[in-house]
Amino acid sequence: METHNKIALVTGGNRGIGFAIAQGLLSHNFDVIITSRTLAEAQQAAQKLSGKVIPLELDVRNDRSIEQAIQTLTVHNIDYLDVLINNAGVYPDNNVNIVTVGREVLETAMQINTYGVIRMVQACLPLLEKSQDGRIINLSSGMGKLDGLTTTAPGYCLSKLALNGATILLSQSLEPKGIAVNAMGPGWVKTDMGGDAAPRSPAQGADTAIWLATEAPSSETGKFWRDRKAVPF
Numbered sequence: 001m002e003t004h005n006k007i008a009l010v011t012g013g014n015r016g017i018g019f020a021i022a023q024g025l026l027s028h029n030f031d032v033i034i035t036s037r038t039l040a041e042a043q044q045a046a047q048k049l050s051g052k053v054i055p056l057e058l059d060v061r062n063d064r065s066i067e068q069a070i071q072t073l074t075v076h077n078i079d080y081l082d083v084l085i086n087n088a089g090v091y092p093d094n095n096v097n098i099v100t101v102g103r104e105v106l107e108t109a110m111q112i113n114t115y116g117v118i119r120m121v122q123a124c125l126p127l128l129e130k131s132q133d134g135r136i137i138n139l140s141s142g143m144g145k146l147d148g149l150t151t152t153a154p155g156y157c158l159s160k161l162a163l164n165g166a167t168i169l170l171s172q173s174l175e176p177k178g179i180a181v182n183a184m185g186p187g188w189v190k191t192d193m194g195g196d197a198a199p200r201s202p203a204q205g206a207d208t209a210i211w212l213a214t215e216a217p218s219s220e221t222g223k224f225w226r227d228r229k230a231v232p233f
Helices: 016-027 039-047 063-076 103-128 154-177 202-214
Strands: 009-011 031-036 052-058 083-086 137-138 180-184 225-226 230-231
Touching: 009 016, 009 103, 016 031, 016 083, 031 039, 039 052, 052 063, 052 230, 063 103, 083 103, 083 202, 103 137, 103 154, 137 202, 154 180, 180 202, 202 225
Parallel strands: 009 031, 009 083, 031 052, 083 137, 137 180, 180 225
Antiparallel strands: 225 230
16 A cells, blocks of 8 residues: 555445445545455455455454454555544344343443454554544444433443443543544444334445544544534433
8 A cells, every 4th residue: 555545444344334434435535444354255345445445354352353453454564544443333132121131142242342442442553643643433323322222222222332431531542642532323324234224325324434534623532423413422
């Protein structure tokens, strides 16, 4: 990759909202690293994208996988990162509610939707610190907002609520370094997770994340966004 372009890493960038985010960033002349839990899935997605794309195998549940992925970037001569978009996530709740959900479902949601994001930020921080305009965008959900919680999706809601809290903590820690950290809710989007009944397209769901990565003032940090507007956590 040539270093004059900004570089973004999108976790779970092989499909759905993550893929749409990658498309949008490429249209803004970014070089984009897309990750998936298997290299084959990332490579298949990369072939569908136009621009400078690096496919990468990465499982946010596994610290060793995260470390190996970051090390692999050196093979591609990547020594800095301008934007980290933590898009990879799961909705593990199925026929459960807050009084019936098992520990495994809760743990799965937290491992991927919350802990994985924190570990990705920690791993990518040395690269982000080399950017003149470092930005981190966490894909959250209206179901993780205090007024959006629902008892029928306890794992998802609690993990996104915790992600919002992590976003606040990370923004406070990284603001002195000039790195903006924000969360955003894409809305109900027609994806494998959202289902066919969802009213929004992946492009609509991706729009605010792309805006936060490219056009939003770098002074905006520690906030929750929906349709390019800050809303309460």
